[in-house]
Amino acid sequence: MLDQKIIDEIRCSSRIMVRELGFLNTTLAATDYSPSAxxxxxxxxxxxxxxxxxxxxxxxxxxSSISRMLVKLIKNGEIVEEQDVTDARSKTLRLTLKGRDTVKKINQYGELRVVQAIEKINKYKQKEIAQGLAAYAQSLINCRNNKNDVIHSDIEIVSGYRAGMIGRIAEMHSTYYSENFDFGYFFEARVAKDLAEFSVRMSNPSNHIWLAIRNNKIVGSVAIDGEDLGNNEAHLRWFILSDECRGQGVGKRLLDQAIGFCDEKSFSAVQLWTFSGLNAARNLYETFGFTLAHEWEGNQWGKKMLEQKFTRIKS
Known part of the structure; x- marks a missing residue:
């Protein structure tokens, strides 16, 4: 069952975007043409x-709508209609030189609007916007084409060790946090060291790891360490996705496995440590019942950050 709050927020944001991007006007993108044109x-x-x-x-x-719109564009010299060289029964449309110049102006206008909207927010937020919009746009297309049942069928969630796992998970962490938060070698070294230590203990039934695999390549991971905290508490660790599958539901599939494992093992609580600014991950954690338990200035990742601890208490 979808969260009604999420549905309402997406609808509200969509309405605002339609207004702000000018789709309520009869013309679009500083041209004399309709949005469809x-x-x-x-x-x-x-x-x-x-x-x-x-x-x-x-x-x-x-x-009928396409025909009326094309007649206007042809009349204005923006496009031409030609016989298809591969099929005599069909005609194709292409841009004229005037049309290419118009498109150039449209692109310049569109790029300027994007720059003005995101230039004052940090790189992580910029990527979050791009990934979220891409995922939502693809979901709308899939819905229209009745393809929701095959989304992400090429990504498999597997459990347990896989050759190259330690290096790949460390690489995904290092690449993402270096690009978005300027983390350096200290962070990568710590991830690799801690993950290597955990891997030796994976035979313990309270420890487990899940990997998202696409085309035999690891594109996501999450682990539950049931030993390092004690007190019958689980530690959720190394939750990461590669750029190619962020915002597409893969993270939820990984957490479904991890939290299901914790419930099966009857841990009294699940703890995770992160830092402020990872809003997409935080929203996902909260859907699984995690709440912010503590917040402080720290540098355990090699850089001063507003660190956070999230807790999920077994109900």
Whole structure:
């Protein structure tokens, strides 16, 4: 069952985006053209040529709407219609020189709007926005095409040790936190050292690790260490995803396994340590019942951060 709050927040954000990006106006992107015409020009730039039928499928518009819009663009010299060299029964559309110039102006306008919107927020937030929008956009496309049942079928969640696991998980941590938070060798060395120590103890039934695998490559991980904290408490560790699968539900699948394991083992609590700013991860933790227990200034990752401890108490 989806959280109603999440549904409401996405709907509210979508309405704001539609207004702020100008889709309530009759014209778009500082042109004299409708949103559908602007998107037609952009699709032609991406594909060089396309048929009217293909365009209608991409834009989700009926044939009559496409026809009226194309007539205007052809009349204004933005596009031309030509016989398809591979199929005499079909005609293709392509941009004219004027059309390419119009698209250039549209792209300049669009890029400026994006820059103005995100230039004053940190790099992590910028990536979070890009990944979240990409995931939502793809989900909408899949919904229209009735493909929700095959999303992420190419990613498998497996449990236990896999050759190269220690190096790969350390690499994912180092790359992500270096690019987004400027962490250095101290952090990578600590991840590799702690994970190597844990791997020796994985035969203990209270310890386990899960890996997300795509094309035989590790693209995500999470572990439960049931020994290092004592007091019948579990430690959730090394939760990480590669850029290619963030914001796509893979993290939830990994945490489903980890938390299910904790409940099965009847740990009295699950603890995790992180730091402020990882909002997407925090939202996911909270959906699994974690709450912020403590917050302080620290440097356990080799850099001064606002560190946080989250706790999930067994109900």
């Amino acid at each position: 602007v998107h037609t020009l952009l699709e032609l730039e991406n594909r060089n040529f396309i048929t009217a039928v293909q365009l209608g499928e991409i834009l989700g518009l009926e044939k």
